[in-house]
Amino acid sequence: ITAFVEKSQNVLVTAWEMGTSDPRKIIFSAKMGLALTVISILIFFKLPGSELSNHYLWAILTIVVVFEFSIGATFSKGCNRGLGTLSAGGLALVMADLSDKTGGWAELFNAVSIFVVAFFATYAKLYPTMKPYEYGFRVFLLTYCYVTVSGYRTGEFMETAVSRFLMIALGGSVGLIVNTCIYPIWAGDDLHNLVAKNFVNVATSLEGCVNGYLDCIAYDRVPSRILVYEAVTDDPVYSGYRSAVQSTSQEDTLMGFATWEPPHGPYRSFRYPWAMYVKVGGALRHCAFMVMALHGCILSEIQAEEEKRKVFRNELQRVGVEGAKVLRYIGEKLKKMERLNPIEDILHEIHQAAEELQSKMDKKSYLLVNAKNWEIGNQSRDLTDENEISNLDEDLSRILAHKSQSEATLRPPTNWDTGIGKNTNLAPIHSYQARTVIQKQPSWPSRVSLAPGSMLPPPPEAIMYESASALSLATFVSLLIEFVARLENLVNAYDELSEKANFKEHVAE
């Protein structure tokens, strides 16, 4: 019993939080209550006695069905309902005329007509482009059957169809008036906010990835929810890009509703380009996929050494910071519905940062391959580079020192192919000691098993993986630069949106 009490307490707390975090839900519930109360009162007082009111049910039904959270959805459903009712009513009347002429075969005629109409309406409903009108077909079918059956029973086809339609119109208009006149909730607003929020999410993710990579954060064990791409609430890096990737269908739905909404609030033009919002969201997604790939480098078990990452620390960080800044900036502009500054190039900074990163990578590219094999070459080459000479020398000697040290402690790379498997713990990269253990894994044929304290020289495979580990840094850098490249596409999409949606001119701060 205490468990039950606790559970219901939890539910109440969650319900309360839901209300405080999004008061629109409370308002919407109250509106729903109001609309139903209004229609009941109408039925209680005004209509009793009139023959119309035998069909009062339809008014209630219409409100319950049509009253949706956003105005766009309400309009779309209301329109579907209206059209479905009208056309089915018309068809039923025509059919009733025909069935009259069949004389004694009316029942058979009606049954067959119901079958044929139901068949075609259902088939049309499954037609791919008819998805938004699915509800309309349902109503069509219902109306047709109802009018036919009740008309047959009472002989009053016309009256049934007309009074039913009037009651639906009554219910629909009460619903629409209550829903639109009292604190309307717009799907367009939601779409606008969703896309803007995703900019912030991806920016957070990007920063998290770059910083996590530089701080050599490694998952002790990759959460299995990430491995099967389920939602994880306590990992902002993962959930940031995931929310952007996952919102495709939500964006599409909201767009479908938003196009039904009349011009309102800041969306003043008549044919507001909601589709462009989805496009900007898609371009953002295209960037988010790169962030996802960056995160993959952190998840991966081939990991570059901390030392090597440090060499690129400043450059990587700068690109990360600038990238997040650009994303946040565009997201904010979108929120405020302002155009980008046509004079200043917002990509200037990040392009410079990317270029710096690239030039650094070029100069130190010996770090990206198995440097051991290139020692002589490095030196002889680097000495010819006059600008960097002292710097490089320092680097090199540090790396060589590090290398000899790491050879002494025999540090083969982590067993990268199994970390994603079930029972492996990816040792945190900080502790070199832990990484000297290679577990024997039957799945990888040439896996080498070394006792932690063993002092044998590393077998060739181990050297090989070491080189793979260095290349993983190159991968991270490449992906980051590709991310920067994709930003341009995003900026273009945003420019197109701001043009078509006639955003405010950029305001100098």
Added chain:
Amino acid sequence: ITAFVEKSQNVLVTAWEMGTSDPRKIIFSAKMGLALTVISILIFFKLPGSELSNHYLWAILTIVVVFEFSIGATFSKGCNRGLGTLSAGGLALVMADLSDKTGGWAELFNAVSIFVVAFFATYAKLYPTMKPYEYGFRVFLLTYCYVTVSGYRTGEFMETAVSRFLMIALGGSVGLIVNTCIYPIWAGDDLHNLVAKNFVNVATSLEGCVNGYLDCIAYDRVPSRILVYEAVTDDPVYSGYRSAVQSTSQEDTLMGFATWEPPHGPYRSFRYPWAMYVKVGGALRHCAFMVMALHGCILSEIQAEEEKRKVFRNELQRVGVEGAKVLRYIGEKLKKMERLNPIEDILHEIHQAAEELQSKMDKKSYLLVNAKNWEIGNQSRDLTDENEISNLDEDLSRILAHKSQSEATLRPPTNWDTGIGKNTNLAPIHSYQARTVIQKQPSWPSRVSLAPGSMLPPPPEAIMYESASALSLATFVSLLIEFVARLENLVNAYDELSEKANFKEHVAE
């Protein structure tokens, strides 16, 4: 008018194709027609006169609403409807008792009770975990209002509630019987097939990526639909992984329905682990993200030179082929519901292939950085490698020859940062001539503009990008190896599924 005729012809053709490609849709439409005809005939002949039949509308309504494509959806909706009706009916009867006691205030009491009930039911509907029961709440609301209003008007609360419920039960059972007894369509089947199909899709995508990369296929201009992540029908590589990535919500929906379905066909156990299908789908998605990143390397404008790709041709191709083979194999096993062979390791081949690729990459890692800078080092190092000596020498001299040639023709890398922009054409990589043109792009500050015929030595930036281009090959290789690593996770997920779902033992062929 001809346009209209043409259009309707098109629609008819598509509708016909829809029917022939998925005959279940035709069958479903016929079943819907049949169910409605049956219920109309029942109303025509059996029930007239009886007081029950005043509520025949509810039987029709129930069929129209409950008759869903898959059995699971039908059960879930039917159950929602039944529960909603019952509980709302009960509540309405209790409230009617109370309202009787209020005497003259009955109208007010009823109106207030409708408001309060509508408020709480709507609010509960918005509660996150209540999503699958959304329809039940709607029915609850409708029933409560209807019973209260009609009871107030006629004074027959009990009768309304009971006869309405009976008619709903009648409609529901006709719908259920017709839908389940005649050619049932199972959501579980759909889920099974969807996941199996995605394996094939990702395999196709992977092969396409690797082959495309080796054949140096480059997009003349990246289709803008890819850049905003919209569906593209004529690009199997893209649509392959996209379908796997996009099917998240579809899988979730189907799983929601499948759990409602009784054991049937090959899914014999009572609590069939449908959730594991979604997990396997998620693990597949985790692999598909890597394929997506591989495709990103093709879309990217930093491209490795054809020569360099050729060096790794055999190894890359082998990994691609083996990877696709593993995916197809698991997909087929899933389709046949068989376990994997517990003795043979299906990842053996691909691990070997990946290892070979890695060892090749290690041996030739000088190709992955700006080789020009390492010429001396390369040679001195490679000569110490006794096995590969002749081979490498050949390679090196070829590369050096290639390099000097390319320097003579002055081939700076493509302007990688703009290809994703609006008006850039990524020249196909085959034609070196085309790539010698660098367009001046204002957005990249240090962009260098070179006339096609100019014979100046390439500026430092150009050399830098050349090194970036070589690193892009390293990126491709790393991503491919990470893909292989993720396969293990997929195999584990599949093993878990085959265990829980009690698949057939592996059958030796």
